[in-house]
Amino acid sequence: MKQSLFENRHQQEWEQLSRLLDQLERSRNVPQSNEFPHAYRRLCQHLALAQARGYSSLLVDTLQQLALRGHQQLYRDRGRPSGLTAFILVGFPRLVREQWRFVLAACVMFLGSLAGIGLLVYLFPELVYSVMGAEEVSQIRSMYDPAAGHLGRSVERAASEDWVMFGYYIMHNIGIAFQTFASGMMFGLGSAFFLFFNGLTIGAVAGHLTQIGSGGTFWSFVIGHGAFELTAITLAGAAGLQLGWALIAPGRLTRGEALRLAARKSVSMIAGVILLLLIAAFIEAYWSSSAVTPATKYTVGALLWLLVLSYLLLAGRVRHAAE
Template sequence: MSDVSPTLRSQRFRREREADWARLERLMDKAEKGSVGKLTDEEILAVPVLYRSTLSALSVARETSLDQGLIEFLETLSARAYFFVYGSRATLQDRVTGFFRRDWPVAVKGLWRETLVSAGLMLLGALVAAWLVTVEPEWFYAFVPAEMANGRDPAASTETLRATLDGTDGHDGLSVFAASLFTHNAQVAILAFALGFALCLPTGLLLLYNGATVGAFVALFASRGLGWEIGGWLMIHGVTELFAVVLAGAAGLRIGWAVAFPGVRTRLDAAVESGRTAAVAMAGVVVMLFVAGLLEGFGRQLIVETWARYTVAGVTGLIWFAYFYGPRRSPVDGR
């Protein structure tokens, strides 16, 4: 029977190995402070070796019942090294870059079927509302809330409507009208996504309603000979804003369809799986709404020529289309 006390055994055990532990601890401190890039090749290669050595020491310490303080120290150090060796070391900047470079456009491209359905529903709502308002102007009030119209309704004169487009009715009036429209579209986008789980029905109705609101506005102005002008006024920011609503609707439809028709999966598993792609797309929708807000707040106020507004709208549309649907390199083979 050994006459060496547990305390002496623990001290001897520590002395024989503490140089390696100290080195591993220094490397982990350096890496966790955001200096992974400053580690030399030799240090990076040394970490797995030191990690395995520390794990072995931890196993011995537990098996021989060395002091609890030493065991806790080795457990903590091993956990830190584990995340360095096997965990993701992506920085916040890497994750943000990856989102815009890969995750978001891939998610949107994967929703192309739902995007077509979402856009079709919105277009259908716009066409039906435009036809109804053209036949009977009183239908306008059924599609456009009074607080959004803010006096821009069938009772307004043509000059009042024209002033809305060129800003001659005053900056405040124009801003209120534009802000109301933006807020409406943003709310529809969020609700279209959030209510998608209800078998797609609320999402589809919201898309129809949002399209009807736009169609009613366009029909009213077109009936006064202002169709060209209202198109430029809407589309300078509407390309981005309405596309964001379409994508939000597509994300909601993806979840709703998975819940309604889960296939061999459970409904919960289907919703979770589809929700991953939908959530990434929806995170990007928030970015698009922010960009649309900038275009609405600055671009439309500063760019007053209708042809210039259409030019900005066209360029914006091409940029979004190329970003989402253009060819991109594979992260695996670099093609």
């Protein structure tokens, strides 16, 4: 059977099940209908057929997600977290692991360009002016001058304005993340560009400041919030690349349908990105520029990196075992 005929025949069943799952997920007090187990078994049968017949990955992926949602509701425990809590503890890290190919591609583009240009600028100092203007370089030097006493701030900013900076960091970082994500609509080229661009800019700053002797000031400032901020930019880029790939390789679906399916996961990814950026902004405003010893900041920063990586790699893995 052709995929188009298969979809036309069963699309209504899938939509009905999706609406029922929406109701069950919105409120844990909604009882399961008698038809729900049968509808769930039918979906599992459709999923097995789609996999066996080699239908498009987008269709199989959509049915898998619907089956996962159905499984969670069929065997749900009312003592388990739901809604936002479930998304944070289970849904988001699972989504990141599920989209590991796009996450890996974004890591290579962003962190690879960051590390590469950082090393080059450190070895060839004049190269920084190929990435940044002379005025920008001068401002960066001033902000991270160990003798200036205004760690991570411009000269005009006072420590009492941390709450203002918190709001600024939120708007600035979310703006960068959304730009990186939304530009994925340009067949992924926009997301790739902003991943490379941000990686080159941050790497050039890191390499230059380390080369001139301000590395201690810079690294002790960024290591804390960097765990959340750099991870968030990478994931925003991964979400954008997913949109672009849906347009490039829609399979047997139309580009509009493929984009709609990809957007569901990408938007969920961005919701998690925003959460990471809120945490990063808080740390950057209230901790990164505080008068704490560098050794303490490095220790806390290392623990935060370990926390973020452990969360994304391990959170949500034991739920099926418990069921």
